[in-house]
Amino acid sequence: MVSEYNNPGSHKYFFIIALVFSIIVLIPMYVLVIIAFAVPSQTIAAYYPSLIPTKFTLSNLMHAFSGYSSILEAAFIKSLITATIVGALAAFLGFHASYGLSKLPVRLSSLIISVLFFSTMIPSLTIAIPISVSFLKAGLYDSALGLALAQELVVLPMTIFMITGTLQSLPKQIELQARVDGAGFFQSLYSVIFPLALPGVLAAFLLSWMMSWDEFTFAIILSPVHPTLPILIYLDSTARGNILYASAFSLIVTIPVILITMALSKFIKGNYMASGLTG
Amino acid sequence: MTVKLELKNVTKIYGKHKVINDLSLTVEQGEFFVILGPSGTGKSTLLKMMVGIEQPTSGKIFIDGKDVTKLPPNKRNLAMVFQNYALYPNMNVFNNIAFPLRMHHRTNISQRVREVAEKLNISDILGKRVNQISGGQQQRVALARAMVRKPAMFLLDEPLSNLDARVRFSARAELKRIQQELEQTFVFVTHDQKEAEALGDRVAVLNKGEFQQIAPYKELYENPANPWVGDFVGDFPMNLVDGKGFRPEWASVGSGDYSMVVESMESIGDVSFIFGSDSNGEHIVLRAPEKYPIGTTVKYTVNRFKDFGNQP
Amino acid sequence: MKWAKDELTAFLLILPALLYVVILAFIPALESVYGSFTNIHSNFTLYNYSFVLNLYGYSPIVNTFIVTASALGFQFLIGFVVASLLSKQFKGRTVFSAIFLLPFGVATIVTAVIFHDIFSSYGGYANTLVRAFGGSALDWTGSFSTSLLVVVLADSWKNAPIVSLILLAGMTTIPPDLYSQAMVDGAGTLRRFFHITLPNLAPFIAIALMVRGISEFNIFAIAKAGLFPSPLLTTMTYSLFDIVNPHPSYAGATILLGFIMIFAFFIMLYRDRSAKVA
Numbered sequence: 067m068v069s070e071y072n073n074p075g076s077h078k079y080f081f082i083i084a085l086v087f088s089i090i091v092l093i094p095m096y097v098l099v100i101i102a103f104a105v106p107s108q109t110i111a112a113y114y115p116s117l118i119p120t121k122f123t124l125s126n127l128m129h130a131f132s133g134y135s136s137i138l139e140a141a142f143i144k145s146l147i148t149a150t151i152v153g154a155l156a157a158f159l160g161f162h163a164s165y166g167l168s169k170l171p172v173r174l175s176s177l178i179i180s181v182l183f184f185s186t187m188i189p190s191l192t193i194a195i196p197i198s199v200s201f202l203k204a205g206l207y208d209s210a211l212g213l214a215l216a217q218e219l220v221v222l223p224m225t226i227f228m229i230t231g232t233l234q235s236l237p238k239q240i241e242l243q244a245r246v247d248g249a250g251f252f253q254s255l256y257s258v259i260f261p262l263a264l265p266g267v268l269a270a271f272l273l274s275w276m277m278s279w280d281e282f283t284f285a286i287i288l289s290p291v292h293p294t295l296p297i298l299i300y301l302d303s304t305a306r307g308n309i310l311y312a313s314a315f316s317l318i319v320t321i322p323v324i325l326i327t328m329a330l331s332k333f334i335k336g337n338y339m340a341s342g343l344t345g
Numbered sequence: 346m347t348v349k350l351e352l353k354n355v356t357k358i359y360g361k362h363k364v365i366n367d368l369s370l371t372v373e374q375g376e377f378f379v380i381l382g383p384s385g386t387g388k389s390t391l392l393k394m395m396v397g398i399e400q401p402t403s404g405k406i407f408i409d410g411k412d413v414t415k416l417p418p419n420k421r422n423l424a425m426v427f428q429n430y431a432l433y434p435n436m437n438v439f440n441n442i443a444f445p446l447r448m449h450h451r452t453n454i455s456q457r458v459r460e461v462a463e464k465l466n467i468s469d470i471l472g473k474r475v476n477q478i479s480g481g482q483q484q485r486v487a488l489a490r491a492m493v494r495k496p497a498m499f500l501l502d503e504p505l506s507n508l509d510a511r512v513r514f515s516a517r518a519e520l521k522r523i524q525q526e527l528e529q530t531f532v533f534v535t536h537d538q539k540e541a542e543a544l545g546d547r548v549a550v551l552n553k554g555e556f557q558q559i560a561p562y563k564e565l566y567e568n569p570a571n572p573w574v575g576d577f578v579g580d581f582p583m584n585l586v587d588g589k590g591f592r593p594e595w596a597s598v599g600s601g602d603y604s605m606v607v608e609s610m611e612s613i614g615d616v617s618f619i620f621g622s623d624s625n626g627e628h629i630v631l632r633a634p635e636k637y638p639i640g641t642t643v644k645y646t647v648n649r650f651k652d653f654g655n656q657p
Numbered sequence: 658m659k660w661a662k663d664e665l666t667a668f669l670l671i672l673p674a675l676l677y678v679v680i681l682a683f684i685p686a687l688e689s690v691y692g693s694f695t696n697i698h699s700n701f702t703l704y705n706y707s708f709v710l711n712l713y714g715y716s717p718i719v720n721t722f723i724v725t726a727s728a729l730g731f732q733f734l735i736g737f738v739v740a741s742l743l744s745k746q747f748k749g750r751t752v753f754s755a756i757f758l759l760p761f762g763v764a765t766i767v768t769a770v771i772f773h774d775i776f777s778s779y780g781g782y783a784n785t786l787v788r789a790f791g792g793s794a795l796d797w798t799g800s801f802s803t804s805l806l807v808v809v810l811a812d813s814w815k816n817a818p819i820v821s822l823i824l825l826a827g828m829t830t831i832p833p834d835l836y837s838q839a840m841v842d843g844a845g846t847l848r849r850f851f852h853i854t855l856p857n858l859a860p861f862i863a864i865a866l867m868v869r870g871i872s873e874f875n876i877f878a879i880a881k882a883g884l885f886p887s888p889l890l891t892t893m894t895y896s897l898f899d900i901v902n903p904h905p906s907y908a909g910a911t912i913l914l915g916f917i918m919i920f921a922f923f924i925m926l927y928r929d930r931s932a933k934v935a
Contacts, residue, residue: 076745077745077746077747077748080742080745080747081747081748081749083742084742084747084749084750084753085753087738087739087742087753087757088753088756088757091756091757091759091760091814092756092759094760094768094771094772094775094814095759095760095763095771097771097774097775097782098767098770098771098774101774109774109780110774110777110780111780112780113779113780113784113794114784114785114788114794115780115781115782115785116785117782117785159673159674159677160674162670162671162673162674163670163671163673163674163675165667165670166666166667166668166669166670166671167667167671168667169663169664169666169667169670170664170667170668170671171664174668178671178675181675181678182674182675182678185678185682185683186871187871187917187918187921188682188683188686188914188917189871189874189875189891189910189913189914189917190875190877191875191877191891191894191895191909191910191913192685192686192689192910192911192913192914193681193682193685193686193689195689195894195898195903195906195907195910196685196686196688196689196692196903196907197681197685198900198903199900199903200685202900215681216681218677218681219677219678219681219682222674222677222678223678226674237429237431239427239428239429239431240431240433240434242396242398242418242425242427242431243425243427243431243433244433244444244448245397245398245417245418245419246396246397246418246419246421246423246424246425247419247424247444247445247448247490247494248419248445248448248449248494249419249444249448250419251417251663251666253448258433258435261435262434262435276762279764280762280763280764280765280766280767282764282765282766282877282878283875283877283878283891286881286895287895287898296764296765296766296767296878297766299764299766299767299770300766300769300878300881300882303769303770303773303882303883304881304882304883309770309773309774309777312770313770313771313774316764316766316767316770316771319764319767320762320763320764320767323762323763323764324759324762324763326762327758327759327761327762328755331754331755331758417662417663
């Protein structure tokens with residue numbers, strides 16, 4: 067029983083409402099799949115396309131990949147490298163910062179949390195434009211590393227809130243016990259705390275990875291020449307008007323992210339988003 | 346006798362709240378020393394300062410004559426058993442016990458772990474994960490981990506309170522046996538008088554951040570330093586009449602100068618205790634050979650008093 | 658104080674993250690603000706602002722407010738319904754909550770592509786539906802009102818899950834006894850919503866408003882991908898962006914930052930006020 071009282075008879079209605087909502091949620095994804103796999107004459111080339119196509123083909127995907135393989139491959143690799151740097155950096159910085167926060171007096175740690183939270187209010191555009199100028203000077207413009215350093219800003223505060231939540235859930239005595247057993251500050255951090263916090267750190271890594279994989283604003287400003295996958299999709303759908311390719315690529319981008327979302331559903335909680343303001 | 350642990354005028358203040366007030370204490374080598382007090386009296390804070398998790402606001406702490414007041418826990422060479430045992434959940438039993446040895450870069454780790462496991466009868470579970478073993482076994486593992494390094498002394502924070510009643514009884518006896526075998530100093534914190542009575546060579550009664558009395562349990566019972574100790578120690582609070590205290594078994598029921606009205610009764614085995622109030626409204630507990638109906642007036646004689654003088 | 662040495666170590670552990678945010682977020686933001694008031698020779702000027710206003714007028718600001726308000730309103734409506742639904746016990750609840758979360762993982766640009774496919778004037782599924790009801794095909798992104806509808810639908814499809822997650826987290830903190838008591842006292846469903854659910858949810862509503870509101874002001878990829886052709890503060894700033902002379906785009910970025918700060922300030926005010934009431 068989570069919230070309001072509900073009488074047993076109403077379960078049936080909840081189920082029906084949930085079912086209707088699920089269908090509405092799933093239709094757009096279904097549209098993406100049929101555009102990728104049905105013959106174009108029944109989807110984007112039909113004036114009034116049907117939601118239930120009858121002829122399927124793999125040639126949409128094959129064309130998209132073969133006609134474009136080198137650009138797609140480059141974008142894929144760029145996205146992969148960028149997202150992995152973002153995730154690794156988030157896990158590393160986030161774990162240490164979260165642990166540090168847990169050791170500071172509340173007054174200081176809540177001040178630092180407010181600073182971190184405040185940084186999330188600054189629009190990506192407001193940051194991206196000046197750093198594009200600095201990155202150009204520093205040779206980071208259009209590089210995976212430069213883009214990753216910028217995207218890190220989007221994920222770092224949330225990573226810290228998430229790992230802080232994980233650390234708070236650990237039994238406090240364990241750490242004290244480690245210190246009494248002779249572990250120094252860093253020994254207890256790496257040989258006792260880290261293994262216990264690993265699920266949360268891993269979740270933060272994956273979530274950061276995923277946000278970078280999807281990120282658009284920094285990517286379009288800081289890496290326009292050798293784009294990431296989202297920018298490639300944008301260029302295809304808008305600039306080149308190539309909807310079929312854009313849909314095919316969209317499917318490629320979406321599959322890993324959907325898998326991660328499913329794996330992380332336990333960790334994607336309102337509480338973590340909330341911790342910045344309430345905690 | 347050599348002094349193992351010494352606290353000199355230790356005070357701990359959180360904000361405006363004085364949790365520990367000017368405590369001094371010496372614990373001898375090889376002593377089983379119990380700190381007894383109701384919850385929220387500063388027992389845990391005191392223990393945390395001994396182990397080095399907290400620092401006193403003022404005062405000093407010595408171990409083996411060395412000032413450790415400012416040392417972190419890993420530099421104090423102490424072992425500690427927490428109430429919830431604080432076993433490392435990501436390690437198996439063997440690695441839990443081996444952890445302190447590894448942290449101190451000892452050699453012959455495997456041999457030492459097996460020795461201690463043998464002594465505590467947990468050799469057969471060394472390969473198990475700590476969440477696969479029973480509460481009693483967890484308690485032994487925690488004790489083994491504490492013993493394995495041969496520390497200067499042991500601090501134990503209510504290590505028996507999470508066990509169910511039967512296991513607790515045998516664990517208590519075993520703990521005492523181990524302490525005597527090791528000839529090591531144990532400081533044991535508890536709110537349970539039975540444990541204090543069974544285990545402690547001496548018992549320090551703590552209330553409101555101050556030691557009310559430090560003495561063997563028998564003396565606390567027979568000769569409490571003040572009415573509060575008399576009230577707190579024992580199965581029943583000490584009876585108070587005219588500012589003087591007496592235990593139920595120090596009075597004989599039947600005739601005498603004192604009287605009370607019976608309000609309830611309780612029988613434990615052959616013995617009956619009768620509860621009532623005297624004419625001043627003081628609650629009295631007496632030990633009686635026979636049963637008395639509720640409402641009757643009972644006369645009794647007090648054979649022995651503990652005089653508190655003018656103490657409150 | 659505990660051992661001061663460990664506290665220093667703790668602070669050193671936080672320092673990299675803190676410096677990171679200062680160097681890559683706060684300093685660039687200040688650079689934007691400073692740059693918006695200077696020209697390429699670093700002399701003070703208001704020219705960037707007058708240039709932007711002459712070029713675009715006030716419509717990017719007005720449009721940004723309209724889109725933000727509409728999207729927030731719609732997402733909160735959906736968020737409340739979904740959160741209330743998920744706070745009940747019924748068969749398949751965990752499966753449904755996993756399905757509702759799916760769009761959260763779909764990239765914004767992919768969302769834009771999908772909704773572009775659905776609301777395309779030629780070969781769009783929305784028009785198939787319109788025709789099924791006897792209407793004639795619409796040019797969805799051709800008019801302000803229909804493109805507003807499309808952008809709100811697309812944005813809410815992706816982001817309503819966040820709102821419902823935050824509201825659901827809030828609903829689980831309300832003790833069920835409160836509802837039972839109110840029912841015994843004779844309060845109906847609506848009264849219970851306004852007198853128990855809403856006041857108790859206030860901090861969580863503030864968080865959701867903050868998280869989503871800031872993002873709505875920043876709505877960019879969906880609009881840029883062609884779903885909302887009218888200018889917004891973001892698309893305007895991006896159009897102004899020129900790496901050789903970024904100063905006019907600094908003005909756009911500063912206006913955007915300014916409105917978000919004002920918005921955040923009012924949300925904080927609401928949060929503090931509701932916290933005092935509760």
